Amino acid sequence: MSLTKEDKAQVIGQFGGSEKNTGKSEVQVALYSRRITDLTGHLQLHPKDKHSRRGLLMLVAKRKKLLNYLKNVDIDRYRKLIADLDLRK
Numbered sequence: 001m002s003l004t005k006e007d008k009a010q011v012i013g014q015f016g017g018s019e020k021n022t023g024k025s026e027v028q029v030a031l032y033s034r035r036i037t038d039l040t041g042h043l044q045l046h047p048k049d050k051h052s053r054r055g056l057l058m059l060v061a062k063r064k065k066l067l068n069y070l071k072n073v074d075i076d077r078y079r080k081l082i083a084d085l086d087l088r089k
Contacts, residue, residue, distance in 0.1 A: 003034060015084075025070045026081050032063040033085050 003011075011034060012019055016027040039056040043049060067087075071078040082088050 003031070003038070007034070015081075025066050025073075026077065029063055029066050029070070029081060030085060032059050032066070033087070035059055036063065 009019055011030050012022055012027050015030045016024050036059050039052060042052060
């Protein structure tokens with residue numbers, strides 16, 4: 001259910017540029033998106049797991065805040081991230 005070190009390093013390398021650049025907004029949004037997809041799959045198998053559903057909603061809210069921040073700061077980076085992660089159509 002959780003991300004392995006290799007998966008996390010791959011996401012950080014793809015969106016952060018280097019493996020030490022974990023604070024970049026794009027990296028954080030990508031990691032949240034990966035965790036959200038994992039939790040979504042878990043909740044399809046376990047529909048009565050209310051605690052995981054709450055965690056999912058909290059992750060979605062954090063991702064939304066970061067995306068709003070990125071949209072206000074740099075719209076080009078926001079649009080590129082949305083296209084790379086395929087979040088909106």
